[in-house]
Amino acid sequence: MPEHNALVPASEIVQPLTLNDLCRVCGLNADWLIELVEEGILEPKGTTRTVWRFESTSITIVRKVQRLQRDLRLNIPGVAVVLSLADENAALKRRLQLLENDPRYAIWMPAD
């Protein structure tokens, strides 16, 4: 943990996290996170729990899972389905937006 400076606090890019790190950052117990890994919602690198490394995007995912569970009263497999459909949906919308802006599909010259 870097020393805390009152004027300019130390800041750093969060490196891949161990299971313990992720528990602490999200304020959660390990069993619950392990369930997310088993469901394929979180995909750490490494084969065993002790060497698991989670990308920091896992923090965002965990927080999404919590909100979806609470607001839509979903169980973990339900959350997994929603997350994958939402990702797919976002990717499609983005793709659509790109195509709509694609010069190959644009009308170039206004009619005189």
Next chain:
Amino acid sequence: MIQVNYNTLFWCYVRQMVVAFGQESALRGDKKAMEYKDYYKILGVDRTAPQEDIKRAYRKLVRKYHPDVNTGPDAEAAEAKFKDVGEAYEVLHDPEKRAAYDQLGANWKEGQSFKPPPDWDEGFEFTGGGYTEGDPHGFGSFFDELFARRGKPSPHMGGDRQFSAPGQDSHAKIVISLAEAYAGGSRDFTLRAPELDPSGHVVLREHSIRVTIPKGVTTGQHIRVAGKGGAGMGQGRAGDLYLEVVIAEDKAHRVEGRDVFMDLPIAPWEAALGAKISLPTPSGEIELTIPKHAQSGKKLRLKGRGIPGKHPGDLYAVVKIVIPPTESAKARDLYEQMAREMDFDPRARLGG
């Protein structure tokens, strides 16, 4: 602009709304005109609808507009709807609040300038206090005016504490520029955190924090700011602040992981004949050779010129042929000359 929600487990999406609406919440108490909100219309139910219908309508809309389900380009609109739906339900699912709200009468129109009559809630007792299980920080000024002043300090807050514990880590989102992602930098962000004031009102307290943005950070990564999370209890150290990074994209640039895509506008003759051009990129001006017969949409890959890092991303310059205007007589002449002398049918392959 960022906002911190110390209650890290809940209402994270409200955070972003607070960024958008926090100003008006912060200004609560001003005698500013505000707009009437038709909670029945928001939920799409009759004023006479039974409680079960309200619940059903609410659940349906929550599924539809949930910010974690609606990502991508429509996210912001969905989030605003989600917030309205939550606010409407907060009032209508509680028989006491609903009765008080109904008391305002049915003649108000959505968006109409609104001032509550001084004794509008006389005779109503709000047993649950103004704030119930919902987090009201993200609700609008209309809700605030009607219900929020009744908040009582939570029994969990304050009081003597005999123990020490580290502060909670807190989370927020920051939007940085592409230039900051490439070069790093240091910038002040305004943090907004909900706090209880001495009379028990929830207020958004702003404070400024200088954040050092590390070079090479990209969308989806987090920056940890040590010691800037929730305060510790007793002798406990403060928690850390985790900032989720989003790089702002513009029409000409977009980011995918560590790769960056940018428009490369070229003239038709540059596309036809090829050209050596100079292109301003996020990492500085570069010389670039455009091959002959470049078509719109063709991607030129510039290795290692994406977001920097141990494994830097690539920069893709996407060709976009721009047709020069025909305003001048000279330009028109040239186009007419091409029309006469070039044997070119762009529709030759359409068949039919």
